Amino acid sequence: MILFVLCFVLFMIGLYGVILQRNLIKIIIGLAIMEYSVYLFLILIGYVKGGTVPIISDFFENGPFVDPLPQALVLTAIVIGLATKALLLSVAIRLYKHYGTFDIRKMNNLKG
Amino acid sequence: MGSLLPLYIIIPLGTAFLTLIFGRWLHNLGKYLIIPAMLFLTGLTIYFVSQIPQTVVYRVGGFADVLNIPVAIFLVADGLTNILLLIISIVGLLVALYSLSYTKQYTGETKFYALFCLMLAGMYGVVIAGDIFNLFVFLEIASIASYTLVAFGIEKQQLEATFKYQVLGGVSSLIILSAIGFIYWTTGTLNLADIARQLPQVKSFQLFVSVLLIGGFGLKAALVPFHSWLPDAHSSAPSPISAMLSGVLIKAVGAYVIIRLFFNIFQINYQIAMTITVLGTLSMIVGVFLAIGQWDFKRLLAYHSISQMGYVVLGIGIGLLVLATGGQEKVAILAITGGLFHMLNHSIFKALLFLNAGSVEYRTGTRDLKRLGGLAEKMPITSGSSFVASMAISGIPPFNGFFSKVVIIFAAIQAGYYWLAFFAVVVSIVTLASFTKVQKYAFYGELPAKYENVKESPFGMSLSMTILAILCLIMSLLIIPGVREIFLKPAVDVLMDASKYSVKVIGL
Numbered sequence: 001m002i003l004f005v006l007c008f009v010l011f012m013i014g015l016y017g018v019i020l021q022r023n024l025i026k027i028i029i030g031l032a033i034m035e036y037s038v039y040l041f042l043i044l045i046g047y048v049k050g051g052t053v054p055i056i057s058d059f060f061e062n063g064p065f066v067d068p069l070p071q072a073l074v075l076t077a078i079v080i081g082l083a084t085k086a087l088l089l090s091v092a093i094r095l096y097k098h099y100g101t102f103d104i105r106k107m108n109n110l111k112g
Numbered sequence: 113m114g115s116l117l118p119l120y121i122i123i124p125l126g127t128a129f130l131t132l133i134f135g136r137w138l139h140n141l142g143k144y145l146i147i148p149a150m151l152f153l154t155g156l157t158i159y160f161v162s163q164i165p166q167t168v169v170y171r172v173g174g175f176a177d178v179l180n181i182p183v184a185i186f187l188v189a190d191g192l193t194n195i196l197l198l199i200i201s202i203v204g205l206l207v208a209l210y211s212l213s214y215t216k217q218y219t220g221e222t223k224f225y226a227l228f229c230l231m232l233a234g235m236y237g238v239v240i241a242g243d244i245f246n247l248f249v250f251l252e253i254a255s256i257a258s259y260t261l262v263a264f265g266i267e268k269q270q271l272e273a274t275f276k277y278q279v280l281g282g283v284s285s286l287i288i289l290s291a292i293g294f295i296y297w298t299t300g301t302l303n304l305a306d307i308a309r310q311l312p313q314v315k316s317f318q319l320f321v322s323v324l325l326i327g328g329f330g331l332k333a334a335l336v337p338f339h340s341w342l343p344d345a346h347s348s349a350p351s352p353i354s355a356m357l358s359g360v361l362i363k364a365v366g367a368y369v370i371i372r373l374f375f376n377i378f379q380i381n382y383q384i385a386m387t388i389t390v391l392g393t394l395s396m397i398v399g400v401f402l403a404i405g406q407w408d409f410k411r412l413l414a415y416h417s418i419s420q421m422g423y424v425v426l427g428i429g430i431g432l433l434v435l436a437t438g439g440q441e442k443v444a445i446l447a448i449t450g451g452l453f454h455m456l457n458h459s460i461f462k463a464l465l466f467l468n469a470g471s472v473e474y475r476t477g478t479r480d481l482k483r484l485g486g487l488a489e490k491m492p493i494t495s496g497s498s499f500v501a502s503m504a505i506s507g508i509p510p511f512n513g514f515f516s517k518v519v520i521i522f523a524a525i526q527a528g529y530y531w532l533a534f535f536a537v538v539v540s541i542v543t544l545a546s547f548t549k550v551q552k553y554a555f556y557g558e559l560p561a562k563y564e565n566v567k568e569s570p571f572g573m574s575l576s577m578t579i580l581a582i583l584c585l586i587m588s589l590l591i592i593p594g595v596r597e598i599f600l601k602p603a604v605d606v607l608m609d610a611s612k613y614s615v616k617v618i619g620l
Contacts, residue, residue, distance in 0.1 A: 011290075018279060031282050038290050045297045070296065073245055077289060080252045084282055087259055091275050098268050109269050 003044055010037035024092045024102040028085065035081050039074045046070035113163065114170040116156060117187040120197070120240055121250075123149050124233035128226045135222025142222045143212065146229060150205040153236075157194070157201045165191045165602030167616040169242070177618070182303045186242025188617055191602030195452060196239040196368050199459045202583070203359045204232050206576040210467055211352040213570040214474060218350075224264060231257035231356065235364040242617060243303045244292055251288070251332070251365050255281050258361055262349040273341075273348035280341045284331035291324035305617035308377045322384050325373055326391070333366020335425060336395040339418050343402075346414035347479075351470020354410060358417040359463030363455055367421065371428055371451075376606070376613040382436040389429030393535060396422025400539045404546050409469045409479040409554065412546065413462065416505065419539060420458045426532065427451025427520045431607070434527050441608070443526045448604050449596075450519035457512040457587055461504040464580040468498035471569040471577065472554060481550065486559025490566045493574045495555040497581035502551055504584045506544035512587035519591070 014037060017030020046067030054065040092102065099106055127149040135142030160168075171184035189197070208228065215221045234254025241247040259281065263274035294317050296302055299310040311318070327338070334342040342362075346354045374384060399419030406412035431448035434440070471494045472487065473479050488495040504511035507518075517540055524533035568574060589595055606613070 015283075018283060024275070027279060031279060031286075034283070034286050038286050038293070041290060042293045045293055069302075070293070073292075073296075076245075076249060080249065080256075080285075083256055084252070084259075084278065084285075087256060088275070088278050088282075091263060091271055091278065094263075094266060095271050095275065098271065107268075107272050109272055 004041070007037050007041045007044065010034075010040070022104050024095060024104060027104070028088050028092065031088070032081075032085060035077075039077060042070045042074050042077070114168045114187075116160075117168060117170040117189055117240060118172065119156060120153065120236040121233055123153060124229045124236060128229035128233065131222055131226045131229065135226075139222075143215070143225045146208045146225050147205075147212075149229070150201065150208050150232075154201040154205050157197045160189060161194050161198060161599060165194070165605070169617055169619075181301070182306055182618055185246055186303060186305070186617065187240045188242040188304075189240055190616070191604075191606045192368075192372065192452075193239050195456060195599070195603050196364055197236070199456060200232065200235050200239070200360050200364060203356065203459055203463045206580055207352045207355050207359075207463065207467070210355075210470070210573050210576040213572045214350070214352055214470060217474075218264065224261070224350075227257045227261050227264075228353075228356075230254075231261065231361070235360060238365050239368060242305065244295065244307065245302045247304075247369065248285070248288060248292060251369075252285060254361065254365055255285065255332075258353070258357060261353045262345050262357075264350050264353065267348075270348045273344035277341045277345040280331060280338075284328045284338075287324055287331075288328035291321050291328060294321045294324070303618075304372075304377055305614035308611075308614040309618070311378065318378070319381075319383065322374070322378060322381075323387075326370065326384070326387060329366050329369045329373075330391060333362050333370065333421060333425070334395075334418055335366075335391045335421065336398045336418065337391075339395065339399070342418060343411050343414040346417065346466075347408060347410040351410070351466055351473060354414070354470070355463040355466035358414065358466055359459040362417065362421060363424075363459060367424055367428075367455060370425070371607065374432060375610050380432055380436050380610065382433070385429060385432035385436045388425060389433055389532070392422050392425030392427075392429045393532060394422070395419065396426060396539050397535060400542045400546070404542065404549075407481050409472065409481055409484075409550065410466065411479075412481075412550065413465050413469060416465075416543065416546070417458075417462055419543065420454070420462065420505065422539075423517065423520060423536065424451050424455045424458065426536065427454060427523065430520075430523055430527055430529065430532065433529075439527060443523060445604055445608060446519060446526065447523035448607055449600055450516055450523050452603055453519060453591060453600060454513075454516035456590070457504065457516050457584075460580060460583050460587060461501040461511075461513060464497060464501040464577060464584065465505065467573070467577050467580065468494050468501065471573055474569060474573070475566050476563055481553040483560065484554045484563075485557040486555070487563070487566065488555040490559070490563065491555075491568050493568055493577060497577040498555065499551065500581040500584050502547035506547050507540045508544070510588055511584050512590075515588050515591045 014030045014034030021027050048064050048066050051064045051066035054068040131142045131145050167190040170187040175184035215224050231254050234250045237250025259278045263270045298314045299307050331338040346358050395418050399415050403412050403415035427447050428451040431444045434444040504513040507514045521533045521536050
């Protein structure tokens with residue numbers, strides 16, 4: 001239970017970064033922290049206490065297995081996360097070239 | 113017939129790669145590949161619609177069920193998906209035709225078409241995915257392609273808009289992913305039909321998951337508390353992309369998923385129905401009042417998108433409310449028909465309006481309504497088709513927007529929600545006022561001297577605008593009783609017998 005609470009705390013730390021930070025890079029880091037908390041949550045769902053690798057074989061103990069499906073989900077989600085982070089960072093670099101700063105308060109062309 | 117379903121994902125993905133490969137050697141040929149691909153997919157969709165409405169299931173990999181647990185990845189097409197497939201195909205085809213001339217102003221044209229195909233693949237995937245995690249993956253494919261396309265011109269404004277769009281889109285994706293986690297935790301399955309079967313036994317987290325899903329997909333559909341990214345992203349993007357985003361993307365990845373989840377997967381419940389109705393009403397009202405004060409042509413249209421999506425969600429919400437409170441079935445049918453019909457109509461006329469704005473910008477170089485004027489004589493096709501679209505969006509008969517709005521308003525009155533009907537009428541009148549302004553400032557009035565030499569837009573652009581304008585008229589035929597049975601009724605049936613979805617898909 002305590003682990004789920006910690007996951008939630010991590011999510012909130014990330015959300016704090018996204019909402020209250022003024023620096024583009026810090027916003028991206030906040031988003032990344034949120035993402036990791038969700039991955040951890042998914043892994044926790046599939047975790048079985050004392051579970052082993054979910055492979056039926058002679059070498060491993062065929063005891064209680066951990067659920068492999070959330071792990072597959074997390075692997076897919078990490079790949080997606082990589083693409084979004086790469087895109088976000090490249091946009092941040094372009095914005096820096098235009099404005100000479102990462103400060104989001106200086107970028108106010110869009111209003112209304 | 114089921115084996116045709118994967119083509120919806122294979123063809124756009126394949127075209128994306130082929131476009132890039134051919135574009136490397138044959139600079140001008142690569143981009144034309146998208147036209148045959150979209151023509152084929154439109155034909156395929158018409159074939160699907162013409163079949164007797166049935167649920168088509170394809171199991172990727174062909175794995176059979178193990179102990180009544182579906183293990184394959186499902187692709188599902190039924191009456192509701194047919195509507196979305198038709199929207200994506202037709203608008204996608206016409207926008208691609210329009211882009212062929214429009215993108216000549218950019219370098220790296222082939223990349224534009226490759227990304228465009230990826231976005232189409234993502235949207236098709238979301239619509240036909242039969243399990244919730246694949247839905248999420250396709251959603252991300254569509255989103256990442258659209259983030260890139262919004263910033264295609266890499267100007268200051270576009271970069272700023274895409275950054276905002278990406279951060280909010282990223283947060284909504286994470287909310288959706290954690291909702292998927294909760295669903296898997298409580299039901300032990302990811303298959304939509306299987307989830308629908310397991311959920312009645314689950315008591316914990318039901319409401320919480322519903323709220324997470326409304327938040328996540330509401331952000332993608334730009335319902336009002338979550339709408340702040342839409343006006344920036346949709347007005348900064350290149351015009352064909354604005355037409356795709358406003359016309360198709362917010363429906364395929366936002367509204368469609370909300371409709372599917374809350375009718376077919378989750379049990380209908382009063383609180384959720386109320387939330388969806390309130391969000392719809394708020395979007396309808398707030399969107400239109402924010403739109404009145406705008407002087408940027410595309411920004412004004414973007415705010416109207418929020419407002420018109422409000423109508424769609426309102427119709428769906430009234431349907432849910434009537435079902436949840438055990439009201440008359442025929443009122444619910446009327447409300448859902450109105451919502452779905454308006455979704456179809458909105459994709460046509462909003463895509464047309466954005467293409468008009470694109471033509472005006474292409475020839476004059478500005479989107480500021482104050483600096484335009486008198487273009488009606490110089491650009492007759494653009495002005496004529498934009499007149500048709502403006503009348504359609506403000507609900508003037510005989511254009512399609514009128515019929516869908518009337519159906520929604522009648523449904524609201526019959527269900528006893530007089531205030532909602534009143535708001536819908538008021539919003540429609542304000543919309544008319546707002547589009548009268550667009551017509552007056554952009555196409556009538558004094559022609560500024562510097563626009564003396566403005567010409568009509570190139571052939572491809574004019575052709576696609578003309579076809580869309582004709583579609584605005586033809587679409588109104590869909591509500592006639594004989595024609596309604598072919599197209600709208602199957603979709604409504606899918607939503608009305610909610611419990612049959614899992615039976616039809618898994619076959620148990």
